[in-house]
Amino acid sequence: MSETRTGTSAPTVLRMILGRRLQDRRLAAGASLEDAATALRVKTLTIRRLEKAEVALKPLYVEKLLQTYGAPRSEIEEFVDLAEQANRPGWWHSYRDAVPSWFTAYVSLETGAKTLRTYEPQYVSGLLQTPDYARAVLSGGLPHGSDEEIARRVALRLHRQSLLEGEDAPTLWVVMEEAVLHREVGGPKVMREQIERLLEVSALPHISVDIVPFAAGAHVGACAPFTYFRFEEPELPDIVYSELLSAAVYLDQRPDVVAHLEAHSRMALLTSSEDSKRLLQRMYKEYS
Numbered sequence: 001m002s003e004t005r006t007g008t009s010a011p012t013v014l015r016m017i018l019g020r021r022l023q024d025r026r027l028a029a030g031a032s033l034e035d036a037a038t039a040l041r042v043k044t045l046t047i048r049r050l051e052k053a054e055v056a057l058k059p060l061y062v063e064k065l066l067q068t069y070g071a072p073r074s075e076i077e078e079f080v081d082l083a084e085q086a087n088r089p090g091w092w093h094s095y096r097d098a099v100p101s102w103f104t105a106y107v108s109l110e111t112g113a114k115t116l117r118t119y120e121p122q123y124v125s126g127l128l129q130t131p132d133y134a135r136a137v138l139s140g141g142l143p144h145g146s147d148e149e150i151a152r153r154v155a156l157r158l159h160r161q162s163l164l165e166g167e168d169a170p171t172l173w174v175v176m177e178e179a180v181l182h183r184e185v186g187g188p189k190v191m192r193e194q195i196e197r198l199l200e201v202s203a204l205p206h207i208s209v210d211i212v213p214f215a216a217g218a219h220v221g222a223c224a225p226f227t228y229f230r231f232e233e234p235e236l237p238d239i240v241y242s243e244l245l246s247a248a249v250y251l252d253q254r255p256d257v258v259a260h261l262e263a264h265s266r267m268a269l270l271t272s273s274e275d276s277k278r279l280l281q282r283m284y285k286e287y288s
Helices: 013-028 033-040 044-051 059-068 073-086 091-095 101-112 131-141 147-164 188-201 254-268 273-286
Strands: 002-004 115-120 171-177 207-212 226-230 239-243 248-251
Touching (some): 013 033, 013 059, 033 044, 033 059, 115 254, 207 254, 239 254, 248 254
Antiparallel strands (some): 002 248, 115 226
């Protein structure tokens, strides 16, 4: 799949899992897309969209499909209950006024992932930004945005960072270009506080921050920023997100995912934790 999200209904991770399970149940029952469509009196496209989590899972549809596939009543009731949960708005729904429609899927994936690997050529990863740095970045990216709109987006960004706290926090591995540290966002004071934040989080066991130095020259990852997601649930494939100016692409085809994962690994080999820490410390002093 290679898709630009522009709609208003972004799939939650639970909905994606249930969509995969519906597909697996259909295949195990030997039912075709046409069989499923006939049972619901809909087009086969609707069944495809249900299985790909592109539309909400209507409990009545779910119940009828599982009956068609010969599922036991206990499984049907459990599945319907999960479908109702999957259709409930995520916490980010309260920020819908501040989130582009194509980004809500990202927040859902980020919230449900167990491993995140990101590449950032321009700015510090949003999950590691300080409030002042985030405000400066968003203000620069939204030159016509109101103070209220900027404040809402900053609030969302800071809320997202809470997933890095607690015992169940995912593993985050950030690779950034040295240029990120030289791009003076918000002024010296803001940059100093931001670099201090990077030094603090890089000492945590579940967070790695690697800085690719200028001396590395040309390399495989000199491209658009991207994020790689891996999940604990076996139904979910690894997914890569790449952001454009006014949209985003979500990739789950194996060749695309592997290419980005390999690029991330190769870039990480261009530096080390010790070298990255020394570079951060040097830049911190330069902004003092």
